[in-house]
Amino acid sequence: MPESLATPEPIQRLIEAFHRLPGIGPKSAQRLAYHLVRTSPQEAEGLARAIVEARERIHYCSRCVNLTERDPCAVCADPRRDQSTICVVEQPLDVLAIERSGIYRGVYHVLHGILNPMEGIGPEHLHIDALVARVAGGDVREVIMATNPSLEGEATVMYIQRVLAPHGVRVTRLARGLPSGADLEYADTMTLARALEGRQEL
Amino acid sequence: MPESLATPEPIQRLIEAFHRLPGIGPKSAQRLAYHLVRTSPQEAEGLARAIVEARERIHYCSRCVNLTERDPCAVCADPRRDQSTICVVEQPLDVLAIERSGIYRGVYHVLHGILNPMEGIGPEHLHIDALVARVAGGDVREVIMATNPSLEGEATVMYIQRVLAPHGVRVTRLARGLPSGADLEYADTMTLARALEGRQEL
Numbered sequence: 001m002p003e004s005l006a007t008p009e010p011i012q013r014l015i016e017a018f019h020r021l022p023g024i025g026p027k028s029a030q031r032l033a034y035h036l037v038r039t040s041p042q043e044a045e046g047l048a049r050a051i052v053e054a055r056e057r058i059h060y061c062s063r064c065v066n067l068t069e070r071d072p073c074a075v076c077a078d079p080r081r082d083q084s085t086i087c088v089v090e091q092p093l094d095v096l097a098i099e100r101s102g103i104y105r106g107v108y109h110v111l112h113g114i115l116n117p118m119e120g121i122g123p124e125h126l127h128i129d130a131l132v133a134r135v136a137g138g139d140v141r142e143v144i145m146a147t148n149p150s151l152e153g154e155a156t157v158m159y160i161q162r163v164l165a166p167h168g169v170r171v172t173r174l175a176r177g178l179p180s181g182a183d184l185e186y187a188d189t190m191t192l193a194r195a196l197e198g199r200q201e202l
Numbered sequence: 203m204p205e206s207l208a209t210p211e212p213i214q215r216l217i218e219a220f221h222r223l224p225g226i227g228p229k230s231a232q233r234l235a236y237h238l239v240r241t242s243p244q245e246a247e248g249l250a251r252a253i254v255e256a257r258e259r260i261h262y263c264s265r266c267v268n269l270t271e272r273d274p275c276a277v278c279a280d281p282r283r284d285q286s287t288i289c290v291v292e293q294p295l296d297v298l299a300i301e302r303s304g305i306y307r308g309v310y311h312v313l314h315g316i317l318n319p320m321e322g323i324g325p326e327h328l329h330i331d332a333l334v335a336r337v338a339g340g341d342v343r344e345v346i347m348a349t350n351p352s353l354e355g356e357a358t359v360m361y362i363q364r365v366l367a368p369h370g371v372r373v374t375r376l377a378r379g380l381p382s383g384a385d386l387e388y389a390d391t392m393t394l395a396r397a398l399e400g401r402q403e404l
Contacts, residue, residue, distance in 0.1 A: 006276065006277065006297060006298055006301045007298065008259075008260055008269060008270050008271040008275075008276075009271060010252070010255050010256040010258075010259040010260055010271060011256055011260060011269065013252045013255070013256070014249075014252040014253060014255075014256045016252075017245075017248050017249040017252040017253075018249070020245060020249075021234055021237060021238075021249075022233060022234070022237050023230055023233060023234075024234075028225055030295065030298075031224060031225060031295070032223055032224070032225075032226075033256065034269070034293070034294055034295055035223060035224050036223075036253055036256065036257070037256045037257060037260045037269060038269070038294075038314075041257065043219075043222060044253055044254075044257050045253075045254070045257070046219050047219040047220070047222075047223075047250075047253060048249075048250040048251075048253040048254050049250075050212070050215050050216040050218075050219040051216060051238055051246055051247075051249060051250040052246075052247070052250050053212050053215070053216075054212040054213055054215070054216045054235065054238065054239045055238070055239060055243065055246050055247070056212075057210075057212040058210055058212055058213060058239045067210060067213065067236070067239060067240070068210050069210040069211060069212060073210075074208065074210075075208065091236070092236055092240075093232065093233070093236055095208060096208055096209065096232075099208045112240075
């Protein structure tokens with residue numbers, strides 16, 4: 001009997017729904033589906049409800065385009081944050097990573113993607129107009145580019161630098177170099193090259 | 203700002219719901235939650251609906267205790283399956299694994315667990331009465347024990363062998379030995395010992 005016949009159809013559909021999620025392979029999807037049909041109703045319904053509620057209650061912040069329940073978001077609304085410094089990131093999870101470092105006191109701008117001509121993602125898909133409008137509104141002194149250190153990340157930095165140039169704002173980007181705790185012997189050549197180029201006076 | 207403040211509460215609840223699932227760590231839970239609030243409504247609602255529907259439509263087969271939409275399940279209802287041979291497994295996923303091998307033509311009995319006194323799981327939690335009733339009903343010639351090769355699996359085999367003894371049914375278990383494609387050099391001592399004990403005439 002083929003596996004699809006031995007698997008009841010509602011479980012098969014649940015497996016497929018899990019398999020569509022990022023990072024969930026066929027085996028994990030199967031394990032999750034079989035877990036959910038046998039666990040407590042509270043756990044299963046809790047997950048289903050959490051999905052629906054998150055969809056209903058989460059919106060984009062009208063200032064920084066991060067995901068938020070209230071508009072403006074908690075960071076933009078915080079009077080202790082420096083509104084004149086904007087850190088530009090690709091994804092909402094990048095905001096969490098930078099917040100974890102505990103040293104950034106400015107605000108954010110979330111692009112929700114990265115320039116990628118091969119996948120048809122141009123500037124018009126990236127909330128770049130909203131960033132330019134924030135800068136054009138005055139009061140912004142520095143824009144810190146914190147895209148990933150990839151080719152697409154670089155291209156996005158260049159593009160944004162160009163469109164912000166007329167506004168005379170300072171545009172910086174995160175330092176490149178050896179990650180903390182790295183082993184120099186195993187560093188890749190690109191990382192080493194950047195670490196050398198960016199060497200600092202002691 | 204602590205991470206919990208930077209994460210909107212509905213997303214935080216979704217992260218926690220994912221984190222409760224088996225094999226989903228905190229990072230994966232975060233990635234899944236952020237994916238689901240940003241993906242198409244079809245994908246997100248599809249998953250929520252698939253969970254609820256699977257819960258509503260999946261029941262236990264009244265014969266083999268496997269999960270099924272219709273009772274009896276597709277395997278038990280199949281006239282081509284040999285109803286006189288019952289393969290006893292721990293979990294519904296074990297049924298799928300054996301079906302994948304494509305060589306088993308009998309039916310199943312799913313224990314939904316394994317004897318584990320440390321965790322308070324006794325015979326009364328394992329649908330063993332239902333197995334004994336099937337055997338006592340006559341027409342069963344062989345019970346194949348296919349629990350996992352663990353201490354608890356062994357204890358469960360012994361227990362079931364004892365309760366089935368009065369019914370004069372043949373009780374067998376899966377062969378132990380080297381897994382196909384294994385490297386003898388790297389086989390653990392227990393596996394090698396079992397492979398030697400169970401050596402077969404050529």
